[in-house]
Amino acid sequence: MALDQNEVLAGLAEIVNEETGIATEKVQLDKSFTDDLDIDSISMMTIVVNAEDKFGVKIPDEEVKNLITVGDAVNFIVNA
Amino acid sequence: MAHPQLNQYQAVKFARIYAIGAARGDLTVTNDDVAGPIDSSDEWIRQRTGIITRRRASASRSLMDMAVEASQEAIKKAGIDPSEIGAVLFSTITHPHQTPSAAALLADKIGANPAPAYDISAACAGYCYGIAQADALVRSGMAKYVLVVGGEKLSDFIDPTDRTISFLLGDGAGAAIVGPSDEPGISPTVWGSDGSHWDAVGMSASLIDFRDGTANWPTLRQEGQTVFRWAVWEMAKVAKQALEVAGVSADDLSALVTHQANIRIIDELAKQLKLPESVVVARDIVYTGNTSAASIPLAMHSLLESGEVKSGGLALQIGFGAGLAFGAQVVVLP
Numbered sequence A: 001m002a003l004d005q006n007e008v009l010a011g012l013a014e015i016v017n018e019e020t021g022i023a024t025e026k027v028q029l030d031k032s033f034t035d036d037l038d039i040d041s042i043s044m045m046t047i048v049v050n051a052e053d054k055f056g057v058k059i060p061d062e063e064v065k066n067l068i069t070v071g072d073a074v075n076f077i078v079n080a
Numbered sequence B: 001m002a003h004p005q006l007n008q009y010q011a012v013k014f015a016r017i018y019a020i021g022a023a024r025g026d027l028t029v030t031n032d033d034v035a036g037p038i039d040s041s042d043e044w045i046r047q048r049t050g051i052i053t054r055r056r057a058s059a060s061r062s063l064m065d066m067a068v069e070a071s072q073e074a075i076k077k078a079g080i081d082p083s084e085i086g087a088v089l090f091s092t093i094t095h096p097h098q099t100p101s102a103a104a105l106l107a108d109k110i111g112a113n114p115a116p117a118y119d120i121s122a123a124c125a126g127y128c129y130g131i132a133q134a135d136a137l138v139r140s141g142m143a144k145y146v147l148v149v150g151g152e153k154l155s156d157f158i159d160p161t162d163r164t165i166s167f168l169l170g171d172g173a174g175a176a177i178v179g180p181s182d183e184p185g186i187s188p189t190v191w192g193s194d195g196s197h198w199d200a201v202g203m204s205a206s207l208i209d210f211r212d213g214t215a216n217w218p219t220l221r222q223e224g225q226t227v228f229r230w231a232v233w234e235m236a237k238v239a240k241q242a243l244e245v246a247g248v249s250a251d252d253l254s255a256l257v258t259h260q261a262n263i264r265i266i267d268e269l270a271k272q273l274k275l276p277e278s279v280v281v282a283r284d285i286v287y288t289g290n291t292s293a294a295s296i297p298l299a300m301h302s303l304l305e306s307g308e309v310k311s312g313g314l315a316l317q318i319g320f321g322a323g324l325a326f327g328a329q330v331v332v333l334p
Helices: A005-020 A041-055 A070-079 B031-038 B042-049 B063-078 B102-109 B123-140 B207-211 B224-246 B263-272 B292-306
Strands: B014-024 B027-030 B053-056 B085-091 B117-120 B145-153 B171-181 B190-193 B201-203 B220-222 B255-258 B314-321 B325-332
Touching: A005 A041, A005 A070, A041 A070, A041 B224, B014 B063, B014 B123, B014 B292, B014 B325, B027 B031, B031 B042, B042 B263, B053 B171, B063 B102, B063 B145, B063 B171, B085 B102, B085 B123, B102 B117, B102 B145, B117 B123, B123 B145, B123 B171, B123 B190, B123 B292, B123 B314, B123 B325, B145 B292, B171 B292, B190 B224, B224 B263, B224 B314, B224 B325, B255 B263, B255 B292, B292 B314
Parallel strands: B085 B117, B085 B145, B255 B314
Antiparallel strands: B014 B171, B027 B053, B145 B171, B190 B325, B201 B220, B314 B325
């Protein structure tokens, strides 16, 4: 069963908050991980691994560079 | 006709590390010193790597100079004569000759000639590979004492404009004497490699490319995210396995001494292992930088010298890097 977009966004926001301290309400679909949220490559990988655990999906290393915005990550997880 | 019976090595039951020696680069290189060519800053480097300074060797201080200094300290502290050393293992990726080995020259310089001597190419896992082999050589009876050195002059193989790894790197050598013991001192080693990620850390080009003029002088590079994921989550599994085969738990440890790759790898790995607060986590990287094969013995030496850990305690040591290669074992601190 496909995951719900809003649930994934909320879950991802919690993961981002835990790793970086960024408030969950700032984690929105149109935000860029690097440009808007100032998340570096190592934090991004921690977020990816925690998202894999939380949502039971596999996000390959080569896919991570395509996840520019929060929306990219949510869509990838929903469609995985 | 009866066959003559062969002699074989007479095994000894246990091995341990007798002593550790250390030598670092003579130059203290600050973040400001390396920030310019990568358009960075002291703050950016501290946040992302934990490094405040790294130690590098000047042109007049060679890899061999540092290896000899570290080895002599280990030999002296072990209280053995160098002529008793039955094998010299030198883990390095920066010995600037394809052949002969750095180990043969080191053996001669420290008075261990004619001990068998060879280099180990396992990058940041090299020291743990060396301890694994030394343990086997001693317990099998092939050698009474083995000198294991992890040493690097990485500053010869960096590109100041590279943002992936060069600014992390430092120079140094750590040495250990392994010998027979009445009690177990080195656990079974969990070690291996994953060549499917052969390109994740390594040189920017081959020496053939350089000779043919199709590449610049080869320097170190890495795919940071791939390495980070592997170094934390795959190595957490390896570390847990090492504790299991050693028959101890995280609560039994005095110290976690990981390869000093990046403070965030060290901290995240420690977090994954759920260590009690009593376990000292080595963070020698802060002032030494990432010294590849040298980083574990240098970090352990620092902990022992500062008194943060005591002789007789247990340390989980885990090396991981280019190959990708990894090795982990629990050792009794000398």
